[in-house]
Amino acid sequence: MACYKELLIPVGAGATAYTHRLLIEPSVQSSQAAHNGTVMLVVGEDYTATVTIAAVANFASLIAFQTAVKTLLTDSTINSVTLVPGAAVASITVA
Numbered sequence: 235m236a237c238y239k240e241l242l243i244p245v246g247a248g249a250t251a252y253t254h255r256l257l258i259e260p261s262v263q264s265s266q267a268a269h270n271g272t273v274m275l276v277v278g279e280d281y282t283a284t285v286t287i288a289a290v291a292n293f294a295s296l297i298a299f300q301t302a303v304k305t306l307l308t309d310s311t312i313n314s315v316t317l318v319p320g321a322a323v324a325s326i327t328v329a
Contacts, residue, residue: 239306241276242316243285245323253316254326256283264303266296274299281328288322295319 239258244251256276264276274296276283287295302315317323 239313239315241302241306242314243323243326244317244319245326247322256326256328257281258303258306260307262303262307264300276303284327284329286324286326287319288324295321 241256241258243254243256245254246252257278258276259278262276262278264274266274272287272295274285274287276285285299287299298319299317302317306312306315
């Protein structure tokens with residue numbers, strides 16, 4: 235039986251805010267899309283997710299994102315992690 239893990243990502247603020255559930259597979263790769271950018275890429279077997287963080291004054295938001303993915307991939311006792319990015323996640327696109 236497959237073990238599914240998910241990264242819960244709060245998106246937006248106010249009345250239009252929602253939580254996006256992103257499936258994290260054992261083979262997933264994540265990285266910063268461009269040097270000093272605000273876009274993170276998560277590439278799974280069947281999808282590519284683009285996560286845009288609103289404003290990054292420092293790298294804390296990007297480090298929080300990578301840490302959340304790493305925790306899901308390496309800790310067998312948890313199935314879900316909620317991202318606390320420090321800066322608002324502006325949008326998520328999954329293709």
